[in-house]
Amino acid sequence: xxxxxxxxxxxxxxxxxxxxxxxxxxxxxxxxxxxxxxxxxxxxxxxxxxxxxxxxxxxxxxxxxxxxxxxxxxxxxxxxxxxxxxxxxxxxxxxxxxxxxxxxxxxxxxxxxxxxxxxxxxxxxxxxxxxxxxxxxxxxxxxxxxxxxxxxxxxxxxxxxxxxxxxxxxxxxxxxxxxxxxxxxxxxxxxxxxxxxxxxxxxxxxxxxxxxxxxxxxxxxxxxxxxxxxxxxxxxxxxxxxxxxxxxxxxxxxxxxxxxxxxxxxxxxxxxxxxxxxxxxxxxxxxxxxxxxxxxxxxxxxxxxx
Numbered sequence: 577x578x579x580x581x582x583x584x585x586x587x588x589x590x591x592x593x594x595x596x597x598x599x600x601x602x603x604x605x606x607x608x609x610x611x612x613x614x615x616x617x618x619x620x621x622x623x624x625x626x627x628x629x630x631x632x633x634x635x636x637x638x639x640x641x642x643x644x645x646x647x648x649x650x651x652x653x654x655x656x657x658x659x660x661x662x663x664x665x666x667x668x669x670x671x672x673x674x675x676x677x678x679x680x681x682x683x684x685x686x687x688x689x690x691x692x693x694x695x696x697x698x699x700x701x702x703x704x705x706x707x708x709x710x711x712x713x714x715x716x717x718x719x720x721x722x723x724x725x726x727x728x729x730x731x732x733x734x735x736x737x738x739x740x741x742x743x744x745x746x747x748x749x750x751x752x753x754x755x756x757x758x759x760x761x762x763x764x765x766x767x768x769x770x771x772x773x774x775x776x777x778x779x780x781x782x783x784x785x786x787x788x789x790x791x792x793x794x795x796x797x798x799x800x801x802x803x804x805x806x807x808x809x810x811x812x813x814x815x816x817x818x819x820x821x822x823x824x825x826x827x828x829x830x831x832x833x834x835x836x837x838x839x840x841x842x843x844x845x846x847x848x849x850x851x852x853x854x855x856x857x858x859x860x861x862x863x864x865x866x867x868x869x870x871x872x873x874x875x876x877x878x879x880x881x882x
Contacts, residue, residue, distance in 0.1 A: 583630065583638040586614070589793065589800060592752055594619045594730065597793065598639045600630045600662070610856050613662045614795050615639060616756060618749070619646045620727025625653045626676075627747060627756060628795070629666030632710050636666030653725065655734065656680035656715060657758035658744040659687035661696060663795065667713035679723060680715035681736060683743035688714040737784065739777025741769050746784060753790035757805065760784065763797025764848045764855050766808045767863045771873035774812075781809040798853070811847065815871045818842050823875060836868035 582601045589597035596617045602608040615628040617639060624646055629636040640652075654676050656664045664684075670676040687693060693712060701707045725732040730751050737746035737760040747756035759767065760780055768777055784792075784805050791800050818840040822828065832839050844861045 583635050585642050589614070589798075591791070592754075595749075595752070595754065596643060598630075598642070600635055608856070608859075610854065611859070612796065612798075614793065614798075615663075616793065617643050618727075618730065618732065619643065619650070620725075620730045620732070622650060622728045623653050623725060624650045625655060625725060625727070625732060626670075627655045628657050628663045628758070629654065629669065631662055631665050632706055633666050633669035634709065636669035640669070652676040654678040655745075655747070656684055657746075657756075657795070658741045659684045659693065660741065660759070661700065663758070664688065665697070665707065665710045665712075668709075668711040671711075671713050677717050678713065678715045679717045679719070679725075679734065681743040681745050682718035682720050685715045685718050687741075687743055688712055735783075737780045739769070739773050739780045740767055742773070742776070744780075746780075748787055748789075753788070755784060755787060755789035755792045755805075757784060757792055757794045759795050761792065761794045761797075761805050761808045763794070763799050763804055763853075764851055764860055765811055765864055765867065768867050768870045771870040771877070774871060774874040778809070778812065781805060781812070785809070812867070812871070815840070815842060815868050816875070819868070819872050819875050823872070823879065827876075828872065833869055833872065835865070836872055837865045840868060840872070842868065 582603060584599050586597045586599050598615050600613050602611045613630065615630050618625045618627065624643060626639065654667065654670050656678060667678055670678060697707065697710060697712060719734065721736065723734040730749055733748040734745050735748060737744050740759045744758065744760060746758060746760055768774065789802055792802050792805055793800060794804065797804065822840050828839055837843060844864045847864060848855065
């Protein structure tokens with residue numbers, strides 16, 4: 577399979593022709609078997625805006641080719657939701673002769689210039705041929721608090737949405753009541769960066785709900801439902817509730833914390849009960865256990881127990 581064979585246009589995910597949804601399947605990467613990531617292109621009167629560039633420059637090229645008829649008379653812009661590899665490693669397509677502004681949170685620039693980012697790319701290139709043409713191409717324009725793209729018919733508001741990562745942003749398009757949440761929400765469950773990110777994640781989910789969106793798109797989960805934001809917040813609140821109950825009667829040892837979801841009696845199977853879609857069980861079991869651990873650590877530090 578060529579590196580572009582895994583990118584698909586998904587028209588049923590959008591009710592407005594100005595918003596195009598693309599999906600990258602990870603079928604040629606055994607360790608991520610069954611996983612997918614979505615990216616978006618929003619077409620306004622003035623701009624064609626690419627939101628996330630997927631896994632490699634070939635992925636970005638595939639998306640742009642599918643909207644090439646919209647490029648005439650419009651400036652091309654690129655926005656990175658955050659610096660995770662499955663969201664920004666296609667950036668280098670938009671350099672040299674195809675250069676376009678790449679906009680992101682200022683900490684996204686820091687992450688992409690780090691030694692950790694370079695080492696991660698080297699590791700992935702040694703394991704997977706799909707990344708052979710990837711070169712780290714950091715943002716060329718950054719912001720900290722808010723950034724608005726005035727597109728003529730549509731206003732595109734870039735807003736900080738930390739919790740998954742400190743550089744993570746969301747996108748609000750008020751004329752469409754559309755929220756692009758990227759990895760701030762996820763199905764079957766969202767993913768915290770660490771214990772320090774817990775209050776940021778709560779604040780982000782509450783802020784996204786306060787926008788009162790009519791449709792919400794996320795990077796992983798094939799969902800357009802506002803209910804997913806509510807479900808993600810309820811998921812974290814349930815972990816918090818059960819963790820409080822545990823800490824009122826017991827101080828967990830380090831060994832017990834290695835199996836955090838077990839000691840609060842909140843299994844992955846209970847989290848996804850009723851779900852009909854298949855998920856990468858190994859990945860999300862680990863993510864759930866990490867989420868519980870981070871919530872417990874945060875609560876223990878608040879109590880002065882850690």
